[in-house]
Amino acid sequence: MTPxxxxxxxxxxxxxxxxxGTHGVTAVDGVGLTIDAGxxxxxxxxxxxxKTTLARAILRMIDPAAGRIVFDGRDIARLSGAALRRARRxxxxxxxxxxxxxxxxxxxxxxLEEAIAAVGVTDRADRRxxxxxxxxxxxxxxxVLGRTAHDLSGGQRQRVAIARAxxxxxxxxxxxxxxxxxxxxxxxxxVNLLLDLRDDHxxxxxxxxxxAIVRLLADxxxxxxxxxxxxxxxxxxxxxxxxxxxxxxLIAAVPDPSPFVxxxxxxxxxxxxxxxHPPSGCRFRTRCAFRRxxxxxxxxxxxxxxxxHLSACHFAEEISSHVGSPR
Amino acid sequence: MPDESxxxxxxxxxxxxxxxxTPAGEVPLVRDVSYDLRPGxxxxxxxxxxxxKTTSVLALLxxxxxxxxxxxxxxAKFRGTDxxxxxxxxxxxxRGGxxxxxxxxxxxxxxxVRTVGAQIAEMAARHLALxxxxxxxxxIELLNLxxxxxxxxxxxxxxxQLSGGMxxxxxxxxxxxxxxxxxxxxxxxxxxxxTIQAQVLGLxxxxxxxxxxxxxxxxxxxxxxxxxxxxxxVLYAGRIVERGTRDEILGSPDHPYTQALLASIPRLDSPRGxxxxxxxxxxxxxxxxxAGCAFEPRCPHRIERCALERPPLDPLDDASGRVSACWVHPxxxxxxxx
Amino acid sequence: xxEVRMTLGDVAPPRDRRWRTYMLLPGLIVASxxxxxxxxxxxxxxxxxxxxxxxxxxxxxxxxxxxxxxxxRDELSRLLHAARTSLEATAAVAVIALTIGLGVxxxxxxxxxxxxxxxxxxxxxxxxxxxLVVALALLGILGGGFWNLVLALSVSWWPPxxxxxxxxxxxxRRQPYVEALDLLGVRRSRILRAHLLPPALGPSLVLLSxxxxxxxxxxxxxxxxxxxxxxxxxxxxxxxxxxxxxxxxATYLVVIPGLCITLVVLAANLLGEHLAARLGPGVELPRTxLAARLGxxxxxxxxxxxxxxxDTRAG
Numbered sequence: 001m002t003p004x005x006x007x008x009x010x011x012x013x014x015x016x017x018x019x020x021g022t023h024g025v026t027a028v029d030g031v032g033l034t035i036d037a038g039x040x041x042x043x044x045x046x047x048x049x050x051k052t053t054l055a056r057a058i059l060r061m062i063d064p065a066a067g068r069i070v071f072d073g074r075d076i077a078r079l080s081g082a083a084l085r086r087a088r089r090x091x092x093x094x095x096x097x098x099x100x101x102x103x104x105x106x107x108x109x110x111x112l113e114e115a116i117a118a119v120g121v122t123d124r125a126d127r128r129x130x131x132x133x134x135x136x137x138x139x140x141x142x143x144v145l146g147r148t149a150h151d152l153s154g155g156q157r158q159r160v161a162i163a164r165a166x167x168x169x170x171x172x173x174x175x176x177x178x179x180x181x182x183x184x185x186x187x188x189x190x191v192n193l194l195l196d197l198r199d200d201h202x203x204x205x206x207x208x209x210x211x212a213i214v215r216l217l218a219d220x221x222x223x224x225x226x227x228x229x230x231x232x233x234x235x236x237x238x239x240x241x242x243x244x245x246x247x248x249x250l251i252a253a254v255p256d257p258s259p260f261v262x263x264x265x266x267x268x269x270x271x272x273x274x275x276x277h278p279p280s281g282c283r284f285r286t287r288c289a290f291r292r293x294x295x296x297x298x299x300x301x302x303x304x305x306x307x308x309h310l311s312a313c314h315f316a317e318e319i320s321s322h323v324g325s326p327r
Numbered sequence: 328m329p330d331e332s333x334x335x336x337x338x339x340x341x342x343x344x345x346x347x348x349t350p351a352g353e354v355p356l357v358r359d360v361s362y363d364l365r366p367g368x369x370x371x372x373x374x375x376x377x378x379x380k381t382t383s384v385l386a387l388l389x390x391x392x393x394x395x396x397x398x399x400x401x402x403a404k405f406r407g408t409d410x411x412x413x414x415x416x417x418x419x420x421x422r423g424g425x426x427x428x429x430x431x432x433x434x435x436x437x438x439x440v441r442t443v444g445a446q447i448a449e450m451a452a453r454h455l456a457l458x459x460x461x462x463x464x465x466x467i468e469l470l471n472l473x474x475x476x477x478x479x480x481x482x483x484x485x486x487x488q489l490s491g492g493m494x495x496x497x498x499x500x501x502x503x504x505x506x507x508x509x510x511x512x513x514x515x516x517x518x519x520x521x522t523i524q525a526q527v528l529g530l531x532x533x534x535x536x537x538x539x540x541x542x543x544x545x546x547x548x549x550x551x552x553x554x555x556x557x558x559x560x561v562l563y564a565g566r567i568v569e570r571g572t573r574d575e576i577l578g579s580p581d582h583p584y585t586q587a588l589l590a591s592i593p594r595l596d597s598p599r600g601x602x603x604x605x606x607x608x609x610x611x612x613x614x615x616x617x618a619g620c621a622f623e624p625r626c627p628h629r630i631e632r633c634a635l636e637r638p639p640l641d642p643l644d645d646a647s648g649r650v651s652a653c654w655v656h657p658x659x660x661x662x663x664x665x
Numbered sequence: 666x667x668e669v670r671m672t673l674g675d676v677a678p679p680r681d682r683r684w685r686t687y688m689l690l691p692g693l694i695v696a697s698x699x700x701x702x703x704x705x706x707x708x709x710x711x712x713x714x715x716x717x718x719x720x721x722x723x724x725x726x727x728x729x730x731x732x733x734x735x736x737x738r739d740e741l742s743r744l745l746h747a748a749r750t751s752l753e754a755t756a757a758v759a760v761i762a763l764t765i766g767l768g769v770x771x772x773x774x775x776x777x778x779x780x781x782x783x784x785x786x787x788x789x790x791x792x793x794x795x796x797l798v799v800a801l802a803l804l805g806i807l808g809g810g811f812w813n814l815v816l817a818l819s820v821s822w823w824p825p826x827x828x829x830x831x832x833x834x835x836x837x838r839r840q841p842y843v844e845a846l847d848l849l850g851v852r853r854s855r856i857l858r859a860h861l862l863p864p865a866l867g868p869s870l871v872l873l874s875x876x877x878x879x880x881x882x883x884x885x886x887x888x889x890x891x892x893x894x895x896x897x898x899x900x901x902x903x904x905x906x907x908x909x910x911x912x913x914x915a916t917y918l919v920v921i922p923g924l925c926i927t928l929v930v931l932a933a934n935l936l937g938e939h940l941a942a943r944l945g946p947g948v949e950l951p952r953t954x955l956a957a958r959l960g961x962x963x964x965x966x967x968x969x970x971x972x973x974x975x976d977t978r979a980g
């Protein structure tokens with residue numbers, strides 16, 4: 001079965017003018033991934049990882065410098081104009097900030113109807129019907145249609161944003177930090193909604209820094225560091241048997257909400273390097289507890305360690321024999 | 328509060344009440360908040376937006392925005408002196424000295440036009456009466472203590488030249504410069520990356536223990552509570568609804584809000600596809616003068632009495648200092664059926 | 666995650682009631698001006714151009730409520746017609762300036778990059794030109810008259826609107842909701858028209874309300890200098906200059922049009938600033954403004970932002 005989305009060797013650059021001259025930052029440096037229809041891929045990473053840039057590049061909101069983005073069989077990396085709009089119609093995005101991702105001047109109903117109209121539904125009554133159905137699908141009551149974004153809470157806004165994205169009947173929903181701007185008890189609602197949508201065979205790409213959220217939502221997880229993928233695996237595999245030092249560090253860094261346990265707050269040392277000047281060889285070596293001589297000289301590539309479990313570490317096999325999970 | 332470690336409380340807050348003046352009258356933001364803070368122990372104040380957690384500590388140090396109009400009542404005794412009744416001038420001597428605060432976003436809380444060294448040194452100079460050179464040396468020492476590499480160079484850097492994690496460390500150094508007895512940290516790591524957060528949390532814990540600080544930690548992240556807190560107070564709609572030790576609150580939460588909050592958190596060991604518990608309904612509007620319990624409309628355990636009469640903070644058993652404001656006390660009734 | 670935010674906002678304090686009284690008078694004046702401007706000629710008892718050399722320089726009295734000027738024309742009628750002229754000229758300049766300004770600003774904000782730079786540098790260029798000097802120069806070349814006056818003023822009046830519009834559009838365009846509209850396939854023309862133009866229009870209209878008084882004054886000034894509305898069409902500034910020789914003999918001829926100009930411009934300015942302070946986010950009351958000095962600006966107090974409200978079905 002051909003995957004719904006296949007990204008190959010994607011390179012995205014930012015050029016910033018800082019001080020004298022132009023600096024180029026390669027925000028995404030040769031990333032490849034696949035998403036099968038109806039599955040959820042999670043991408044985790046911290047600042048400078050390039051995960052948001054990756055998402056925006058897939059949607060062609062930024063132009064990639066190189067690589068292929070094959071969606072539903074068509075490479076959209078090189079398309080533009082009307083052809084691009086047609087080809088990418090099946091992808092939609094849910095943004096991080098629910099406050100600026102909704103139009104401040106429209107009612108929810110108007111927003112949804114506008115989106116529905118853009119897909120070609122000309123009949124007004126038809127649009128209204130569809131808007132009603134969408135609102136229900138995301139778990140909101142009908143009266144929300146008459147409200148403006150201003151009157152809604154963060155959780156409600158995010159649901160409306162999801163409804164709006166769904167109006168284009170996408171096959172892939174890309175969510176960039178969909179819950180990090182929401183209150184803790186509200187996040188659960190959105191996560192549950194996304195799980196429902198996944199059950200309805202919608203493919204989702206979730207980008208998050210919150211590992212626990214990704215654990216719940218994703219079938220497969222990819223870990224990014226400084227523009228590269230360092231590990232990709234099925235979710236359970238990744239969390240139970242991480243094969244890259246960075247993944248181990250990430251998992252260990254998440255504070256465990258359990259009582260009665262003594263929490264070990266040792267963390268990996270060092271800062272995230274400047275994406276404009278990544279370390280030579282393996283980019284993670286400056287902070288890696290397992291680093292050796294080879295790491296400074298030889299840039300490891302992402303390779304299969306165990307079937308579908310990929311890692312970009314020279315010593316992945318050794319790490320796997322380390323004491324099980326980092327917890 | 329349990330009487331084990333800590334000794335006499337260094338900060339005793341009683342019936343703290345904060346209201347904001349608006350054209351519509353006074354809007355209560357914080358009501359009847361009381362707690363003891365003991366040296367060497369960390370109290371986590373947990374709540375979501377609108378719970379009043381930040382406001383309650385801003386009131387202690389009178390850190391409201393200029394020209395804003397707030398009414399604060401109650402007492403906050405720091406070693407016997409009521410902070411709330413001090414004049415602005417007198418309070419200034421405590422602020423940054425004996426009681427220091429670390430804010431959420433070091434990008435906006437550090438002065439962007441002064442070097443970090445200057446800001447730390449100023450605190451040392453003011454509260455420890457040090458001269459120029461000694462306070463600069465002290466700044467370098469502190470930067471080293473908080474784990475900033477190359478402190479001699481870092482001391483002359485401006486905040487924008489440092490990364491987020493380093494800025495937060497610099498802010499902690501500023502707070503420590505005046506030899507505080509009480510450290511108030513308001514969401515100190517929520518703007519940081521996960522791996523950096525772990526570093527800063529570790530730093531806070533170690534420093535707190537080494538210096539015997541009493542810490543108030545404001546957070547919405549239960550994981551951070553578990554990692555750092557000794558005692559926990561849960562805030563909802565401006566009131567404390569439950570208070571106890573970390574293990575008590577996280578292990579056997581009693582108040583339905585606490586229970587629901589803990590149930591809504593995804594954990595790293597949850598299997599894929601687990602549905603999280605979510606809380607139906609709306610947090611109450613601040614103006615609502617409610618007769619009954621503020622959480623009642625959303626509570627799965629509610630009984631008739633809850634809407635009519637607000638439950639006081641009841642001790643759950645005589646031995647511990649554990650209290651919970653509920654008529655039903657689900658943890659006690661459930662204990663029998665477990 | 667933000668707490669209940671204590672913001673320094675524009676909450677109208679209990680002093681609001683006093684403002685309404687303060688704004689009553691300027692409001693009345695401006696309203697009268699508008700009313701007279703529209704109805705004026707219909708209300709005028711006589712033909713403002715009709716001269717009557719037998720009734721020259723009659724002070725206010727029976728027959729001529731406000732007297733006659735040096736050519737025996739009825740002062741009241743001239744005044745009322747002049748109001749109409751001022752209103753028309755001001756409205757014309759406002760509409761043209763707004764149109765050009767919005768056009769340039771929205772185009773620059775939307776296009777970004779090179780086009781934005783070029784348009785904005787052009788705007789800066791026009792902004793740097795002193796309005797009076799340019800108007801005088803243009804009118805000197807083209808001669809006086811209504812449309813020449815309007816043109817001369819419009820040419821240098823539009824830049825602030827362009828700046829404002831461009832600022833708004835640049836910000837809005839980068840907001841996620843506009844990105845979402847693009848992703849959804851909503852047509853660019855619709856995005857511009859329905860989502861980018863309205864937020865640019867709002868502050869522009871607010872700016873216009875503070876500007877209106879200045880336009881009226883400029884029209885009067887140019888006419889006073891003899892380069893605006895040409896006689897015999899009455900205009901207040903022009904009436905002033907014609908009455909100058911009679912300052913001592915027929916003082917009322919100078920005082921009355923002068924008073925009209927002063928009152929209307931003052932009222933328009935105060936009202937405009939008040940509207941700007943109350944309606945315009947980010948349109949600040951300039952500290953040197955009369956309204957601010959009189960303490961008529963809104964006091965600042967805390968606005969309480971409500972906590973998150975969830976209104977969903979359980980689960």
